[in-house]
Amino acid sequence: MAKSAPFVWLDGKLVPWEQATMHVATECVLRGENVFEGERAYWSDTEQELFLFRHAEHIARLRQGAKIMRMTIPYSDAQIEEACIALIRACEYRGGVHFRPVAYFAEGELTDYKPEEIRTGMFILAFSRPTTKSVHEGVTSCVSTWRRNSDLASPSRIKAGSNYHNSRLAYIDARLSGFQIPILLNAAGKVAEGPGACFMMVRNGTVITPPVTADILESITRETLIELIRAELGVEVIERDIDRTELYICDEAFFCGSGHEVTPINSVDRYDVGEGKPGPLTRRIQKLYFDVVSGAQPKYRHWLTPVYGTATRASAAE
Ligand SMILES: Cc1ncc(COP(=O)(O)O)c(C=O)c1O
Numbered sequence: 001m002a003k004s005a006p007f008v009w010l011d012g013k014l015v016p017w018e019q020a021t022m023h024v025a026t027e028c029v030l031r032g033e034n035v036f037e038g039e040r041a042y043w044s045d046t047e048q049e050l051f052l053f054r055h056a057e058h059i060a061r062l063r064q065g066a067k068i069m070r071m072t073i074p075y076s077d078a079q080i081e082e083a084c085i086a087l088i089r090a091c092e093y094r095g096g097v098h099f100r101p102v103a104y105f106a107e108g109e110l111t112d113y114k115p116e117e118i119r120t121g122m123f124i125l126a127f128s129r130p131t132t133k134s135v136h137e138g139v140t141s142c143v144s145t146w147r148r149n150s151d152l153a154s155p156s157r158i159k160a161g162s163n164y165h166n167s168r169l170a171y172i173d174a175r176l177s178g179f180q181i182p183i184l185l186n187a188a189g190k191v192a193e194g195p196g197a198c199f200m201m202v203r204n205g206t207v208i209t210p211p212v213t214a215d216i217l218e219s220i221t222r223e224t225l226i227e228l229i230r231a232e233l234g235v236e237v238i239e240r241d242i243d244r245t246e247l248y249i250c251d252e253a254f255f256c257g258s259g260h261e262v263t264p265i266n267s268v269d270r271y272d273v274g275e276g277k278p279g280p281l282t283r284r285i286q287k288l289y290f291d292v293v294s295g296a297q298p299k300y301r302h303w304l305t306p307v308y309g310t311a312t313r314a315s316a317a318e
Contacts, residue, residue, distance in 0.1 A: 009087040009124040020123065027118060028104035032162035035065040036102040038196075040129075040258050041088060041307060042293045043095050050093065051304035053258070053293045055081060057220045059101070064218075065158040066103055070115040073103045075122055081305070087126050088307050098259060099126035102161075131261060134180065135286070138264035138278045139255075141194075143244055144170040144182035148192035148215045156192070156215045167195030181255060183247065183268065186215035191242035197257030198222040201242065201250040201273075202281050208246075211239040221256045221289075224303075228288050235281065247271075252279030262286040 008020035027033040037058040041050045059077050066073050075083070080101055088097055101124045108118025149156045149166045156163060166184075174182035183199060186192040191210050193199050198219040200209040207229055212218050226237045247253065253265040253273045262285055264278035273279070278286075292300045 003127055005091050005125065005127055007087060007090045009083045009122075011121045011123065012083075014086060014090050022104075022123075023107070026104065026106045027108055027110045028106065028121075028161070031110060032160070032165070033069075033110055034102050034104040034161040035062055035069055035071060036100050036159055036161060037062050038159075038258050039084075039099050039101070040261075040293070041093070041097040041099065042295075044295045047295060047310060048308075049295070049310045050088065050097065050307040051293070051295055052081075052084065052307065054220050054224065054303045055084065055305050057223075058258075061159065061218065061220065062101060062103065065160060068155065068158050069160065071103060071105065071120055072115070073122065074120055080122075083122075083124055084126075085305075085307050087124050091126055091128075093126070093128055095128055096130045097126055098129035099124060129259075132263075134263050135261050138266040139180040140178075140270075141253075141265045141268045142174050142177065142179040142182050143247065143269055144184045145173055146170045146182075146184060148184040148186045150187045151213075151215055156217055157212075159217055164195075171195045181260075181263070181265075185244065188241075189244070190214055191244070191247065192216050193219075194255045194257075194260070197255035197260040197263065199242075200225065200254055200256055201246065202252035202279065203246070203250050205235065205281075207235055207237045207281070208242060208250075209237065209239055210242055214241065219257055221258055221261070224292070225256055225262070225285060225289065228292060228300075229285060232288055233281075233284060247273075250274075252282045254278075254282050254285070262289050 004017050007014045010020050039058045041052045043050050103122050106119040106121050146169045170182045184192050192214050193216040229235050229237050247268040248271040251274045255263040264282045265273050266276050291297050
């Protein structure tokens with residue numbers, strides 16, 4: 001059954017789920033022409049508050065993607081934040097939330113109209129989404145037979161709806177072969193990322209992740225973890241190309257992303273990763289991440305935006 005929510009924010013208004021419709025002739029529907037974000041909000045039992053995680057960074061990335069697409073988003077950052085908060089409040093969520101602000105091209109003809117001749121709109125979807133079983137148990141992975149979108153063709157750096165045709169091909173192919181989440185190599189044959197998350201592995205106590213030039217999305221979780229692992233765990237993190245065969249001999253590996261959070265990888269192409277179960281450093285990284293996103297680490301409060309107003313917003317200086 002399709003997931004649903006009580007409300008959707010569509011072009012400036014909160015509308016009931018059933019009324020959030022769009023014409024079939026829009027570029028968004030016809031060609032997947034949109035730029036979007038996937039964000040999470042985390043519930044704190046202690047504070048009885050819901051916190052958006054690194055919302056400002058997500059909106060900055062939305063604007064970067066829109067810039068490359070020559071798309072003008074018709075709302076300010078403050079209006080977008082207000083809209084996200086209004087939607088989540090209207091849905092009365094008091095638990096984990098996954099939400100997606102989407103800027104879309106509407107009526108027009110993308111192939112020959114100038115961007116300013118096509119109406120640009122925005123909608124936001126918000127769903128209740130607790131942490132999945134995969135985060136606790138880990139997943140099986142494989143090297144996809146599909147390559148990640150190239151920066152020279154359909155840049156992975158833009159979080160555009162149409163890029164997810166590539167993700168879907170990889171996902172479905174992996175699922176049909178009995179794996180849970182694939183790893184895509186880029187055109188150069190180096191590890192890029194998962195269909196909806198970045199990739200990190202551990203070798204000899206060092207965390208290694210592909211660079212932002214490896215045809216990956218410039219992930220906010222990846223950036224967050226690089227900072228946290230170095231500062232809080234004192235573990236070295238290296239950004240460098242990763243060969244396919246390194247996947248088979250690494251000690252630990254995991255996907256990271258707003259949606260997938262920190263999802264351990266237990267095997268790749270039926271080679272066990274380490275002991276074939278979530279590794280000890282991965283577990284420490286998970287704990288740190290969940291402490292930070294739920295507000296339990298005061299040092300990182302500036303990454304959190306309260307939804308209901310019971311907690312006060314921290315300034316970047318705190
Ligand atoms: C293709 C892809 N890579 C990486 C990520 C991780 O990005 P972030 O950490 O900003 O959610 C996502 C998730 O949204 C994604 O879809």
